[in-house]
Amino acid sequence: MVMHNINLTPQEIDIIDLPNEELRWSVVKLSEIVERENRLEASVFDIEGKHAREVLGRCKWELTTICGSNGLATAYHRPRFKRIWVEKSQYPIYQPSQITDIFPKPYAYISDKTNTDIDGLRVKFGQILLTCSGTIGNTTVVTRTLENKIFSHDLIRINPYNDLDIGYIYAFLKTKVGNTLVNTNSYGAVISHIEPEHLATVPIPNASPIIKAEINRLIMDSFRLRDESNELLVKAESILVDELKLPPLEEMEQERFDKSVEFRNFSVKLSELDNRLEASYHLPLVKSIIKYLQTNSKEVTTISDKRISKKIILPGRFKRVYVEEGQGTVFFGGKQIFELDPSNKKYLSLKHHSKRIKDELSLKENMIMVTCSGTIGKTVLVPKHWENWTANQHIIRIIPASEDIAGYLFVFLASDYGYQLITRFTYGAVVDEIDDVNHISNVQIPLLLNHERQLEINSLALEANRKRFEAYKLEQKAIKIMNEDVIHAEK
Numbered sequence: 001m002v003m004h005n006i007n008l009t010p011q012e013i014d015i016i017d018l019p020n021e022e023l024r025w026s027v028v029k030l031s032e033i034v035e036r037e038n039r040l041e042a043s044v045f046d047i048e049g050k051h052a053r054e055v056l057g058r059c060k061w062e063l064t065t066i067c068g069s070n071g072l073a074t075a076y077h078r079p080r081f082k083r084i085w086v087e088k089s090q091y092p093i094y095q096p097s098q099i100t101d102i103f104p105k106p107y108a109y110i111s112d113k114t115n116t117d118i119d120g121l122r123v124k125f126g127q128i129l130l131t132c133s134g135t136i137g138n139t140t141v142v143t144r145t146l147e148n149k150i151f152s153h154d155l156i157r158i159n160p161y162n163d164l165d166i167g168y169i170y171a172f173l174k175t176k177v178g179n180t181l182v183n184t185n186s187y188g189a190v191i192s193h194i195e196p197e198h199l200a201t202v203p204i205p206n207a208s209p210i211i212k213a214e215i216n217r218l219i220m221d222s223f224r225l226r227d228e229s230n231e232l233l234v235k236a237e238s239i240l241v242d243e244l245k246l247p248p249l250e251e252m253e254q255e256r257f258d259k260s261v262e263f264r265n266f267s268v269k270l271s272e273l274d275n276r277l278e279a280s281y282h283l284p285l286v287k288s289i290i291k292y293l294q295t296n297s298k299e300v301t302t303i304s305d306k307r308i309s310k311k312i313i314l315p316g317r318f319k320r321v322y323v324e325e326g327q328g329t330v331f332f333g334g335k336q337i338f339e340l341d342p343s344n345k346k347y348l349s350l351k352h353h354s355k356r357i358k359d360e361l362s363l364k365e366n367m368i369m370v371t372c373s374g375t376i377g378k379t380v381l382v383p384k385h386w387e388n389w390t391a392n393q394h395i396i397r398i399i400p401a402s403e404d405i406a407g408y409l410f411v412f413l414a415s416d417y418g419y420q421l422i423t424r425f426t427y428g429a430v431v432d433e434i435d436d437v438n439h440i441s442n443v444q445i446p447l448l449l450n451h452e453r454q455l456e457i458n459s460l461a462l463e464a465n466r467k468r469f470e471a472y473k474l475e476q477k478a479i480k481i482m483n484e485d486v487i488h489a490e491k
Helices: 012-015 030-036 045-059 096-100 164-174 176-182 197-202 209-244 284-296 351-361 403-414 416-424 451-487
Strands: 063-065 073-076 092-094 108-110 128-131 140-141 153-160 204-205 299-302 308-314 329-332 346-348 368-371 378-382 395-400 444-447
Touching: 030 164, 045 092, 045 176, 045 204, 045 416, 063 197, 073 197, 092 096, 092 128, 092 368, 092 403, 096 140, 108 209, 140 164, 140 209, 153 197, 153 209, 164 176, 164 209, 164 395, 164 451, 204 284, 284 444, 308 368, 329 395, 329 444, 346 351, 368 403, 378 403, 378 416, 403 416, 403 444
Parallel strands: none
Antiparallel strands: 063 204, 073 153, 092 108, 128 140, 128 153, 299 444, 308 395, 329 346, 368 378, 368 395
């Protein structure tokens, strides 16, 4: 065999995808094969679940369970009920999938006539929430942001006996081992739904009080920073609304063509059509918002204004080449952009996509992301820890003109008023879409009469983003301790 000497530049070394060296294997008894009707596929025996239990079997700490008679907590979920939806009420309800959002907004409202114990649906401070149907194992801790919020029955509420175990159990569930065990029952079969009693079969190391206290402190501090971040954004939006004298959307005057009839109707001048014939594009609500902006701001411009943005990027579609964790760059989609640490991350090959990553996909701190396909108008400000990560082509990137406008632009676009101005451009018969050139670039942006207040809004948003970065670092540190000093600490 001829060996060749190959000299690689540092740039070339960076884009090499190494093969996955971890061999996934497991021992399966003949009796297990017979029990499963002589099936030989590896998926039937859930190798990852077996490995997770083997890892804990070597752990130096005594094993207990998350719940159960000798476990660390109790758990329950609420009974199923038929919801009575209303347009607005004092009972906003949240979806279980929203528990991983940093700052979830209610997705609907239920009537007080709904036949269930509505107050029993409220989550309590210090509870650990766990999704138990559909996507299994997403988890969060209830702090100020979620406290007393109403969630449906498809959510397990975990109440630790000891406050030190709140952050400890959460950190365990966030690890690969913990999440894998929640997604498997004691026999290793993958399940698509779990009940609270299943947590009595999930082993967890019972580490020393010192380690538990440190992990719990890091996690609770992380959630405190998330709460503070949310409070800063609430304050920023409140200043924006006050400066623009914007009433709640439902109170805005909306002109109708003929008020003698009950159905919604309005007129549009030919000069205002913009070659759009959909009623949704010409909604009176949008006109009312623009009217308030023009009346109460110094100037109304658009995102394409060079004072507002340097560039707007909509990546093209492409066939993705994924690699194993640690061998490529983090890649996620629009469903995850409200999360601090996007779940279900994939890893994009640097070798196959280096140019596209550099030109279109790569994220930078304080870039603004807006979903543009499927669910339109979800808006986030990119935090520091997403720097050089990538997101898919269903998200438009707005590069702000400067740091002095980035936070302000985000606060306006993320507000209920900005959302209406974005979504008015929606088109598509089956899948909703918007684009960068014709739509996002033309979204109206008000510049405030009081420039100092505009800078204050901007500063609050950037500080909120910094707190989210610090929250992420604390959580990652806690998970690192859990992995190294608890789960993988061998006897």
